[in-house]
Amino acid sequence: MIDHRSLVVELVRKGLLNPILMKSLLDDSSPTQVKVKALKIVTGLAEMDKEFYELIDGADILQQLKAFLTHDDPEVRAWTCTAIGYMCMRSSYFYSLLAKHNISSLLVDLLFDKDVFPRVCAVFAIGHMTLFSEYFYEDLRRCIHQLAKLLLSPGMHNITKRNVAACLNNLSKHSDKLSEDMISKGAMEALLKVVTDYSVVALDPNRIDDVKESPLQRTLEALATMCKHQPCRQFIRSSHVYPAIGELRD
Template sequence: MCWLAGVQTEVGRTLIHKTAVCKQYPLLLVSLLAKNQQNVSPQEVDSTNDQVGLSPIGVVWTISSICHCLSGGALTFRQVLLRSDHIKNISDLISDMHLKLVKSWVGPGGGKDECSRISTSHCFSEQRGLLNMGSPGVRVGMEDKDMVKVIEEDLGKYIRKLLEVRVPGIILRCLEHLELKDIGRPVALLAKMIGHQPLALHLVRKEGLLEPTRMRRLLDCSSPREVVLDVLMIVSDLARKDEGFYGCINGASVLEFFKEFLTHEDSNVRSKACSALGNMCRHSSYFYSALARHQIIGLLIDRCSDPDKRTRKFACFAIGNAAYHSDMLYDELRRSIPHLAKFLVSTEEDKTKANAAAALSNLVRNSDKLCEDIISKGAMQSLLKLVADCSVVALNPGGKDSVNESPLKIALLSLAKMCSHPPCRQVLRSSELFSVIGRLRQSPESRIANYATDIVSKVADS
């Protein structure tokens, strides 16, 4: 038995570039990861009587070589990652049994550090297959557009193979063998998997991804920043996908961490926290009482004054969803009205203005409790000013694309919603900018014309 150890980086890369063109080379690399060579047929790779074993260092370099080969084209990708036996050979390297053996091995390449290197190498290979164009924490790019197209075409089949071999659960359990400083790559891969519904269902329902103890470890203050970002993305993506995940998210007891995240020194953490909260309120009022209990709303409103523009944008998004399903949180959300009104007439990007307009609409959607504040804090006047500023383009037959990108439609929808309440209708009727809405009935964009017509009709009938 001979032991294959790692080789120098440049030597390894030279070998890869010279031999990757041979279709047998990737298969030979995969066969080295198997317990024997029977996993690869004689027709694919010439048989040999030599028994070759891999040291932990050799395992890392073999996987690294496979990763480089994956950029060699469609044939290589399909040879390596569209076969269950190959995926199993790779995933077995981060199974409980193998990682325990590596951790206890006192020879070269053994111990905790080698467990981390093996896990990281494995997750990089899987990320290539899952088109990981970059997660918040760990960015992995694929520059070959043709290769990306190939993977996209076969992605459904690849995901089925991953589930068949139960790769998501293996990756999840390998976290138990790693120190916090080493879990960035596996967690980034889990975050990417959540983007695919079959993998998300498997990880949450069958593998217990959101188990409270695990979440507490991943979101602890000592956890690496990129891990926190990826876990926030996991929660956000699950909440956005389906209300059916709300119960699992609630069971994970993650809200207790959001106070820290909303005041975190890193703006990426703050913006991701706001986005996650918005998605947790997307489908229903399920989390409304918990947000009140954990005193989250006040901190969320504070983020409207955040120095980071993305955080401000997602804070408006979250506030809007926290008001959409009922008026349970209206009293706490009252303080957001001046901030939302200010955004409408500021230099904020259009998406933030649209989110602010939508939030104001939702603050009158379920009751008239906040109408007086909407009026007294100038929110209606700000909406009218925004409409007036956008109206020139909206009345131009050639400005359709610009209108679609502007917050005008949302602002008109918000004013139409406010017209359901008499005090708001009175403010509209008396405003000098009301005539602008009358002119917008002639807009070539049908939705704008319809919203404007609806507003004028409601005011006229009052």
């Protein structure tokens, strides 16, 4: 139904986001799949248009979202992260509310989750929470080392690696507050390792399709953003990978 805006608007007008209804769907007594589908509704509305942000806010579900980030079921944890990510995708509307409920700290914890699905969705959420400002930079400082590890994880899908690179990009975009951490906690080294690993493919004209699927472009974008800050710029220039970046440019 999310693909049909007029129908969605009608459903919302009829009370789809009514606080009493949403609380009952997300209540502890609801079956897990009901919770998941309710989270998917919030996700779809937030993805569709920022005009729904105020209505999602009015549904008064932030306390339940916070609780779901530590839910026993990994699917609930994952879809909660996804919903939060889309709630931050189009504007900073929810920043202060998320901060009030200490959501950022719980998302960082999920980067260490034993299940892959919540981990990758936490990356997605953190990436979107840093799109518009440095509001959460201090809270997210401790996630940098783990993001670096995820970027180099051999079992991690390229889509997730692209999201990790985009996340590191956003954590550098709005200020230099985290620049020293990007160096000392291994994020820049990890990004440069990705350049090394994927540049061979990128320089092979017969493997152009493989390049499109790789995290190389997002990685280079992150490094370019970091180059705005002098310590990061110097780190790249002194790296043995620097010549490979020149080859890619050519």
